Amino acid sequence: MLEFAGISASPGIAIGRVFLFLEDKLAIPRYPIAPSNVEAEQRRFADALERAAAELRALAGAGNPVVEAHLMMLEDPEFASGVRRGVAERNRNAEWVVAETVDELSERLGAAGTAYLQERTLDLHDVGQRLIGQLLEHRRPSLADAPEGSVIVTRTLMPSDTLALDRRRVVGIAADAGSRTSHTAILARSLGIPAVLGLSDITRHARQGEGICIDGNRGVVVVEPDSDTRARYARRKAAWEEATARLAGLNDLPAETLDGKLVTLEANIEVPDEVDAVLSHGADGIGLFRSEFLFLQPGRFPSEDEQERAYSAVLRAMGDRPVTIRTLDLGGDKIAAGFAFAAEANPILGWRAIRYCLARPEVFRTQLRALLRASMHGNLRLMFPLISGPAELERIREILAEVQAGLTRDGVPFRGDVPVGIMIEVPSAALISDLLAPRVDFFSIGTNDLIQYTLAVDRGNEAIAEIYEPLHPAVLRAIRAVVEAGRRQNIRVGICGEMAGEPLYAVLLLGLGLVDFSVSPYLVPEIKTILHACDSTEAATLADDCLALATPSEVRAVVTEFMHRRFPEHFLA
Numbered sequence: 001m002l003e004f005a006g007i008s009a010s011p012g013i014a015i016g017r018v019f020l021f022l023e024d025k026l027a028i029p030r031y032p033i034a035p036s037n038v039e040a041e042q043r044r045f046a047d048a049l050e051r052a053a054a055e056l057r058a059l060a061g062a063g064n065p066v067v068e069a070h071l072m073m074l075e076d077p078e079f080a081s082g083v084r085r086g087v088a089e090r091n092r093n094a095e096w097v098v099a100e101t102v103d104e105l106s107e108r109l110g111a112a113g114t115a116y117l118q119e120r121t122l123d124l125h126d127v128g129q130r131l132i133g134q135l136l137e138h139r140r141p142s143l144a145d146a147p148e149g150s151v152i153v154t155r156t157l158m159p160s161d162t163l164a165l166d167r168r169r170v171v172g173i174a175a176d177a178g179s180r181t182s183h184t185a186i187l188a189r190s191l192g193i194p195a196v197l198g199l200s201d202i203t204r205h206a207r208q209g210e211g212i213c214i215d216g217n218r219g220v221v222v223v224e225p226d227s228d229t230r231a232r233y234a235r236r237k238a239a240w241e242e243a244t245a246r247l248a249g250l251n252d253l254p255a256e257t258l259d260g261k262l263v264t265l266e267a268n269i270e271v272p273d274e275v276d277a278v279l280s281h282g283a284d285g286i287g288l289f290r291s292e293f294l295f296l297q298p299g300r301f302p303s304e305d306e307q308e309r310a311y312s313a314v315l316r317a318m319g320d321r322p323v324t325i326r327t328l329d330l331g332g333d334k335i336a337a338g339f340a341f342a343a344e345a346n347p348i349l350g351w352r353a354i355r356y357c358l359a360r361p362e363v364f365r366t367q368l369r370a371l372l373r374a375s376m377h378g379n380l381r382l383m384f385p386l387i388s389g390p391a392e393l394e395r396i397r398e399i400l401a402e403v404q405a406g407l408t409r410d411g412v413p414f415r416g417d418v419p420v421g422i423m424i425e426v427p428s429a430a431l432i433s434d435l436l437a438p439r440v441d442f443f444s445i446g447t448n449d450l451i452q453y454t455l456a457v458d459r460g461n462e463a464i465a466e467i468y469e470p471l472h473p474a475v476l477r478a479i480r481a482v483v484e485a486g487r488r489q490n491i492r493v494g495i496c497g498e499m500a501g502e503p504l505y506a507v508l509l510l511g512l513g514l515v516d517f518s519v520s521p522y523l524v525p526e527i528k529t530i531l532h533a534c535d536s537t538e539a540a541t542l543a544d545d546c547l548a549l550a551t552p553s554e555v556r557a558v559v560t561e562f563m564h565r566r567f568p569e570h571f572l573a
């Protein structure tokens, strides 16, 4: 029996058999093309391109975000002309040039430094492999071959692999690579399949057909479990399913604590498709829609109309419920092919998010126009990332006013009362939250970045992951200060980082004064159950106890003891 710890990427418990899915990386033939054969080679490439697009369309219906993104890459005229040019100018075969082009593009994306963009290089390689597969007339292995009760064990799933994944037969996913923002994670969550990613080398230890248990709630995988372990997982699975089913019935009830304090539970989404999961899990709204997904096509940014359609679709689907759309938060300039600028020594401290948007007002204006137009279709809140002080906010207000004036001039309707809020994720913003509060309608604490910058720990660097400590007293004090600043100004203070979705922290966060949580849709019921069953005074006492401590490990010990004692069925099952 072997136990592995990874990242809990999609909640739930699964017990099944290993289905090893090891993508066989295609060997890429490299040979010169005689000038007289260039045209035939370019035709061979064009045919492969067409077949690859047809293959993709056959995999899943139109509207699937992965298919759409991949088709966009395949159909990007710059990509195709780049390969054709490569064949003609370098006199190389198409497979060779495709592989080179994909490498060049993904190097630029990977250099952006954010885990999110690095994950997108996967899509490029996926598209490249599909094309090369078509050129070589190779049949890719498929997840459609997985038998009933399979837990997919893989190095990483190419985004399009997951399209062939049949959720009646696949009960879980365990992968060497991947993060919470990877496609695999997003899709697993939207299919409701438990997944643990970032397991390093599970593929080296698991054998085809062997028994396996995975706990997507805790990020643990056990290969070849003994009978006690198997029984324990079976109990946890039953308890989880029972709790989820019970909660489905509570979907329409507002979350409130035992003493009647109202708690809002909203959801974080990355792609418009996730709205279904948001609604079916009873979220009160969308607390964070990361708009980056729309901006990942190589070569160009989405037009105002494309953006307007995507935002409106989400707003319409959510009806009266609030939808908080965050403006573009990319690691600066190196987003996609055609947008390469100078490399930065420290991209995380560099030209990202609002800094990029303020330096490229035309990109920002287009997004703001699209957002304001979409505001007519629902209950929009506008949110700006990575704010460090009032000057940025002033500039944002100026640009927003210009965009509103432009729309009025053009006779385009929009709502004039859209709330404007900022993410508190830079320590400077937390330290002067009292100065920022009078200037906005709401705050949302982005703990992923706030922890990273407060503790000076790269959130994506596994080597220092243990100093990335959400329970560090500095983080707790920062949260408390922001809540207090918001309270004095009477504005809403939400929390939308991963910390908000961790059940162990729920009571502590409530005690720090937070009543607006935004978490992955699948975690809404779990956090709701915990908050339903606690009292705001005991939460305040727990928070006060924790704030008096000096180290993260002391805080962790107190929080763990409290939660285990108060919710034994939840944490000790």
Ligand code: PEP
Binding pocket: 288, 290, 329, 425, 445, 446, 447, 448, 449, 450, 496, 497, 498
């Ligand atoms: C955060 O920083 O906590 C956050 C929610 O934003 P992102 O994870 O997209 O940086």
Ligand code: MG
Binding pocket: 385, 425, 446, 448, 449
């Ligand atoms: Mg952030």
